Amino acid sequence: MSRTARDVVFVDGVRTPFGKSGKGLYAETRADDLVVRVIRELMRRNPGLPAERIDEVAIAATTQIGDQGLTIGRSAAILAGLPRSVPGYAIDRMCAGALTAVTTSGAGIAFGAYDVVIAGGVEHMGRHPMGEGVDPNPRFLSEKLVDPSALVMGNTAENLHDRYPTITKERADAYAVRSQEKVAKAYADGKIQPDLVEVLVRSLEKGYGLATQDEPPRPGTTMETLAGLKTPFRAHGNVTAGNAAGLNDGATGAILAAEDVARELGLTSRMRLVDFSFAGVEPEVMGVGPVPATEKLFARQGISMDDIGLIEINEAFAVQVLAFLEHFGLADDDPRVNPWGGAIALGHPLASSGVRLMMQLARQFAERPDVRYGLTTMCVGMGMGGTVLWENTEYEGGK
């Protein structure tokens, strides 16, 4: 018997365009169909990968009922036409679902149990609003295990403004405006489109259509337009629909492989999984989660923010990103952070977002052979953070 730890690489990522929940792009489209389209496109884009070589399909969803239920990793694998011999499972860590799908199945590769996996996530917040069907244990409140505000993400964001009083609404709005501008520029430069797969969308009234780009971005957003928005979570508060990610629908997926297997099959190795870390915080300030998660990872690796050349951080709320930046002493507009914008503009279909961060980081690595390490990090409901450290396979500095 033997066990060999292996290097794990991110081969490729694909996602559906993100839609607005409610009356948006995917109002009449099933969540599992979004995952199926992603898996099939990953297979098409990587013809060197024989389907029977896939050892696991790990798909995350926060609300695992209806079309997001039925062990979605397995059911989507069957629906996508993968061989019956390919297993799959479902994962839930709320917003960090897809990120956890990557770390968990990636760890399985490193352990030697898998050669190749598909990891991704989906959330159709239109069909499955956050909190659908939940039944919180009454002890949470009776024993004051969590603050009542912990279950409403907007409230936790307002709480974070309290913890970081220097982060004002103006700073949050300015961050949001920049996110919109960066996404608009990235779109204009053709940075976003390569990772999208077009999706057939149904509407009884409008007929079939084709989703080809993200629906949430609002190019041209200004401080003035944001200033007038309501603060629904607190009277005269700070958090608005403009400085937070919206309610969105979408799916993402990635192929991960052992580096030697990727080489054997002629697959690309865009970046190398170095380490990851998760940490818990008080649920009522869940947005601060990336801070301890990242600190924990830095401590283990003996590195600091100085070693990090690119950061893809999920923008659930502007305040949560700003708290991270403030903690690590980075400027609000540090160019290493979300160079192509983030979820405030692109949208945040909860459990799918983690892999979007990775596919963007991988493409930025390809353009930046001078950068060796990058992070993908996100905050998680119920008070957590998750951070993944990646190494650029195109890094030339060492040569």
Place this chain on the structure above:
Amino acid sequence: MSSAIEQARELFSDEVVTKAISRDVELPYGAGTAVLITLDNGHDHTKPNTFGPGGLLSLDEAIEAARARTDIVAVAVTGKPFIFAVGADLTGVPAIQNREQAHAIGKLGHDVFRKLGEMHVPTFALVNGAAMGGGVEVALHCTYRTVSSGVPAFSLPETFLGLVPGWGGTYLLPHLIGAEKALKIIIDNPLAQNKVIKGRQVFEMGIADALFEPADFVEESLRWAAKVVKGEITVERPEVDKGEAWDNAVNMARFTVEGKLHGAAPAPVRAVELVAEAKNRTRDEGFAAEDEALADLILSDELKAGLYAFDLVQKRAKRPAGAPDKSLARKVTKVGVVGAGLMAGQLALLFARRLDVPVVMTDLDQERLDKGVSYVHGEIDKLLGKGRINGDKANRLKAQVTGSLTKDAFSDADFVIEAVFEKMEVKKQVFAEVEAVVSPEAVLATNTSSLSITEMASELKHPERVVGFHFFNPVAVLPLLEIVRGEKTDDAALATAFATARKLKKTAVLCKDAPAFVVNRLLTLFMGEVLGAVGEGTEPEVADRAVAPLGLPMSPLMLLQLVGPAVALHVSETLHEAFPDRFAVSDQLREIVKAGKTAIFAPDFTIDPEVRKLFSGGDEPSEESRILDRALRALAREIRIMLDEGVVAEAADIDLCLITGAGWPFHTGGITPYLDKVGVSTEVNGKPFHEGAPKAL
């Protein structure tokens, strides 16, 4: 639009309009903008898209809007989930009163569809689901077609119903794939129990230019279309042979149609001729000829009969007249089959496959029993060999079908059917033995073809549990099941019989306990008239040919051979006993049986010389037309008597029985619409079977 169209729209006032909904889509690879037209009638797949005048006008509007645009590079048409479009809406057809209206409907289809083939940009049909008739023709008019490998049915069923594929089908299809393959779709398949082809075959036959899997069929089709638009894909189709091959194919189709129908149904003949002429016609000429054919056929009695027959098997068959409430049915968890002969084996296999419950066969003789069980196991192996079932299923089925020398094995059966020798005393004894071991509620069913259910039940403790359950041979092919209610049969037993029939996927028709029930009574009568003419001195070939104008699936003497002379004689004697005035027994048939002949025809399809000798005698030969007339008159008289006796609820049930139990054709609507059409019903009975157009429900 002309006033004839307005009139047509009114005739289709109940039309469920299939809307053509347009939406712009950005094609991949920067190919430009396309208009994607979705055909959707707003219902789920159980109510498929069809084209009535409203649907055609909606599609016209969508096409016209696209035609007016200069900013698009393509138009694509697709259906709703699982359905592309299944053809013309035929609900309004019976209401069409004159040729002008009929012509207008044909022409409207052409006027709209042809625009898809005459656009300033390429058009693409994305055949995502079931496509039939006019649905197929929409696709044929487009410049290109893609098809999903998940398409379960693709067909031009028009000639089966009494029409021609007259919205471009007879012209476009042979020009696309050649006359031979086109005639397979237009003639051969409809005349072979309305066979359909699947998506992969649509592609392999060259009807579609590309094949994609169902999971992301439309997306991949649009990628393909984008590459065609950009010139990255050039579609190459083999050139169609417009010489001898075309003519040969047409001649072959003529031969097929004549062989099957003897000119009895006009539609297939017309369709073949349209394909023949399409070779040298222009599009305008071809389409105009189709309009004329549709105008003639829409008003034809054969189409009315065909639509009636279609409704019989599609709708009436699903709601058997007179069946008790479903909720009264008892559960069937184990089935007993008394007997181990060929019929018993067929029944055991059917019950095991469809009900998925244990089936026990019994016989008094171990050898016969073993033979019976191994016949069933052999059939299961055949299914396995053909890939119709997998290994696990075959194991399950084999384990489910067992044999027993004693009837104790029936003790926990809920449904026991006997298929033993056709003799009252034998059957009575069998039922008495079965009753001794089963629960008081277990249903006792008999597959008798002519014995009285009431009498068979008369000496049982629980006669209310006995029902007639009469299958037709071959059991796997003929859908009909005559369910017979004896005098004492109760609703629970009857409801259980109907529920079981439904699970067996059989067409159940409720019959009174009358001699030979429906199909055998009428076929025996019909055959008896032909044999009667032979007995009077008509040449057997002449008599056999006399009823050919009906276009029946087989001639009377061929049927006699299939049934077997001995069985036919037996039924004929039973009926003669019951109705001596109307049912004669052919002396010559007696002689044939006595001589031990089991076949009428020699292997070369001429009448066996020895049988022919036995057929001689009599000195009053009849002409063919007189024989046909007397056979029809006998049928009309007998059906009226059966309806008066209450053998079945309505004339529609008689027709349903003949279509599903004897394979009688759609173009005669079974038989009563035909008897009405030729006037025999009124001559014989003083009134037709149907007031106005025949109604299936």
